């Protein structure tokens with residue numbers, strides 16, 4: 001798919017990886033529907049899209065809300081007249097051990113920490129994927145969906161909620177590749193390793209230092225390196241149903 005003038009929706013595009021993807025795809029001529037819950041951050045992303053020589057529009061939407069997602073994707077199709085791509089990128093962390101014993105006291109991951117990550121990182125991906133596919137079909141647009149999974153999908157300590165959601169979205173990409181091919185829609189996932197964004201900046205410095213030493217590439221990844229992989233998946237018409245690992249060689 002040639003990205004020139006194509007319409008690509010990106011969730012969580014207010015900062016971090018989503019913003020980098022928006023600017024990278026805009027520099028290849030794509031028009032961007034910026035989806036996030038932070039208006040100020042979306043305005044900054046739109047400014048960078050315009051500086052990259054393209055245009056876009058922002059949509060305030062909580063990806064975990066069915067009604068907001070339905071309204072948003074209908075509005076995108078009405079505003080642009082097409083929808084060619086979706087990057088399911090919005091995500092949150094609520095890390096913690098499932099069960100922890102300290103000084104004889106047992107603590108546990110709360111149901112609300114479990115549920116909030118599942119709501120945004122898994123249900124949000126399902127809802128946006130479903131509504132994007134409907135609008136791609138309605139507008140007869142050639143389409144490609146990219147779910148952002150994680151190296152944690154194989155099971156990372158302290159991330160019961162996050163690992164389960166990220167394994168789920170990798171699997172959804174395979175299901176959708178099979179179900180949606182008849183409508184000329186492809187689906188893939190990307191599993192990033194540790195990338196320098198606001199999300200990883202929130203981790204403990206000693207943990208980041210420890211992880212960086214384990215990465216064969218010898219450093220954390222840069223947001224543009226994930227954006228580049230998104231562009232590749234969007235552009236290559238024979239890529240479907242696969243999970244692309246972009247992690248500098250790290251295995252958890």
Ligand SMILES: NC(=O)c1ccc[n+]([C@@H]2O[C@H](COP(=O)([O-])OP(=O)(O)OC[C@H]3O[C@@H](n4cnc5c(N)ncnc54)[C@H](O)[C@@H]3O)[C@@H](O)[C@H]2O)c1
Nearest residue numbers: 012014015016017062063089090091150194195197198199
């Ligand atoms: N940074 C990494 O090392 C890394 C590694 C693997 C996977 N990932 C995944 O990549 C994606 C982006 O990560 P990031 O590092 O850019 O994170 P980030 O925290 O910097 O940005 C996440 C964005 O998502 C938005 N968002 C959060 N909840 C939302 C909701 N309910 N609805 C709509 N938008 C919402 C936030 O406002 C923010 O703009 C996430 O899915 C994350 O799990 C990141």
